[in-house]
Amino acid sequence: MEPGELVAGRFEVERIAGQGGMGDVFRAFDRHARAFVALKVLRAQAASEAERFLREGAVLAEISHPGIVRYVAHGRTAAGHPYLAMEWLEGHDLDAHLRGGKLSAAESVALAVRVAQALGAAHARGVIHRDVKPSNIFLVDGRADRVRVLDFGIAQRGQAAQRVTRTGMILGTPAYMAPEQARACPGSCRCA
Helix, strand or coil: CCCCCCCCCCCEEEEEEEEEECEEEEEEEECCEEEEEEEEEEECCCHHHHHHHHHHHHHHHHHHCCCEECEEEEEEEECCEEEEEEEEEEEEEEHHHHHHHHEEEEEEEHHHHHHHHHHHHHHHHCCEECCCCCCHHEEEEECCHHHHHHHHCCCCECCCCCCCCCCCECCCCCHHHHHHHHHCCCCCECCC
């Protein structure tokens, strides 16, 4: 995507803000809300990846909590690539923060409370995040008391949820997996 490109007749791409293995994040201007958004666009076109990506948008659309990144819209670009628009946040993730220094005890407690409240709100809606790690915890303006939980890409809706994963495939970040999930992963599982 190029600066000035318009997505869904609404989001005007300003610049690329980040790149990942499966997609790109752009800073874009939402002409409807007159505010900047983070526009996440999937590059990969495997059906399971597109399904998971669109499911992330649907999950975020159902959850409203000050500790969870705010959903704006989701759909497909004119080229058919799935996109997800979320509030634009200034600051950095917890992973970057910890590489630059430590949190005080008070900051750690404030952060833990805020994340627990956000995850509790998601759980109340039947959503289990499944990938809580420092890079998915965003400190707005670098403040531990202004946290947003990001990336619901592998979230699951309760026990009866339709699974997008295959048997033997474990999703998440191994160092941050729940113990019961890690124990269920024999050496032959593929962690994504």
